[in-house]
Amino acid sequence: MDAKKISILLKRDEGTKLDFKLKIDILLESGKKELAKDVCAIANSRGGRGYIVIGVEDKTKRVVGINVDEFMEEQFQQIISSRCEPPIPISLDFVIYKSKRLAIITIYDGGQKPYQLRENGAFYIRRGSTTDTMRKDELISCLQENLSLNIETMPLINSDINSLDLNIVNKYFLNKGILINDDNRLGFMDNAGITFVERDYNKRVVTLGGLLVFSQINSIYIPHNMIKIVNKVNNKIEEVIIVQGSLLDMLDRVEELFKGIFPINYPIVAVHEAVKNAILYRDYTMFYKEIEIAINYNSVSVISPGNLLFSTKINAHNYSKRNMWIYDKLIALDDKKRFVKSGKGFAFISKAFIKYGKVIFVDTKEDNSFKVIFPGIKNFI
The missing domain is CATH 3.30.950.30 (Schlafen, AAA domain)
Known part of the structure; x- marks a missing residue:
């Protein structure tokens, strides 16, 4: 201007x-x-x-x-x-x-x-x-x-397509059975909602979902895409750890950090599941909140921005899921198949702790958040 x-x-x-x-x-x-x-x-x-x-x-x-x-x-x-x-x-x-x-x-x-x-x-x-x-x-x-409205295809006007990791982009289309090259890549990214052409000036920018899934440096444009781990139990590791990057990379890094923070006998697979669900279903339009994992002796909490949609009580069949555009991309990209395995969700999380205590699910409308509260680590050390 x-x-x-x-x-x-x-x-x-x-x-x-x-x-x-x-x-x-x-x-x-x-x-x-x-x-x-x-x-x-x-x-x-x-x-x-x-x-x-x-x-x-x-x-x-x-x-x-x-x-x-x-x-x-x-x-x-x-x-x-x-x-x-x-x-x-x-x-x-x-x-x-x-x-x-x-x-x-x-x-x-x-x-x-x-x-x-x-x-x-x-x-x-x-x-x-x-x-x-x-x-x-x-x-x-x-x-x-x-x-066909998807929140994930909302353009980030100041973003730059050079922030995309083309290795991730190429892998996604390859796993979808689509052959792309330097000549047709931009067209396919536009059609897939990874990029968006701002029509008044014919400027190509990246969408919210495009940055979340396909960029390792997306914090430049969406700093709220963050997992904050507050570690109060292991003084050999930093007390506050910030994890940023593409969604799959963040999930991988959090899983590795858990191995160093938690006792070896703690059912971290259930906490992994809660983090996976937070990454997948959090409300990414809340630009002022991040996913937080609070690890204490008395409790472990995974707090996700955005409460359950259209829920009256917490169960696996009574809420609508956000971010299905992201879900499609993560299914195609995740070599570990964490997003297609059956038997996961609330029941899986609760069952993993059946011998150790109760897992509490808190859907907070006032705070617009969803929390999974696990037993603390005091009984595992």
Whole structure:
């Protein structure tokens, strides 16, 4: 974004894809709600990418400017990712125009419509320069256009396709029986949802799922893809260990770390299963939480962001599973076949500890998390 682009925007009237704001205070709850609502409405409206220009009076278009210290992109990203479902791809830029500094939020067409607010479940749209709730026919139209919606195919606008590990990409297509080469690889990655072409500028970026499964350096763009191990039982190993990378690599590394942390007779295979399920089914739209494994003498907990979907009680047959796009990729890539073995899940985890104590499953709606709490290691040393 540059001064020339701002000049063009200022010549336009507010509409479905353009909103001028004198200021917005994201430190206040009212400001956060307004931002999420307006971004959601612009994203749901037809016409490609949209813009919110902050520092301009909406009626007169008088350029007032902003205090840049009040704007941090991470804060804006967190507000949108935590309040909009699915998260809407945005970017924040600053431009000096007529000696005044302006903030511009760019709202991209990520192919994930319709977007709604988590707080009240409402779907918003722009009618001219006004934000309104979507009508039934508008909502149906959006849903029909995106029947194959997968959260994992949400584009990460600032990502670079060079962050992908082509060895993993090639292995996936080979295991699927698809022969790829340098000439057709990009097309197949687009079709598979690994990459996404941002149509306004024909820019190819990586999707959320593409980064999770096929990149070893995805923490650059999605730092929440992390497993934090808090080790309170083995002083020969670090107390806090951070594991990042592709999903399968993370799972492999955690399994190896467990061998060094736990006593040899502890049923770590059950804890492996809980970690595997966390990696596979966690809510990756929660950009502000990571998987945590807390290992203490009295208990061992695996805490996953995102509670069970549509559950009334915890059992293996009473909830919907997230991330089926990821599941398809991991089945094809995992040489150890951990994602296709039968007999796993809640029953397997509980059975592994039947001689040692009770495993507790906690589905927390308020905290939006799922926890598996195992007996501690005090009886194994």
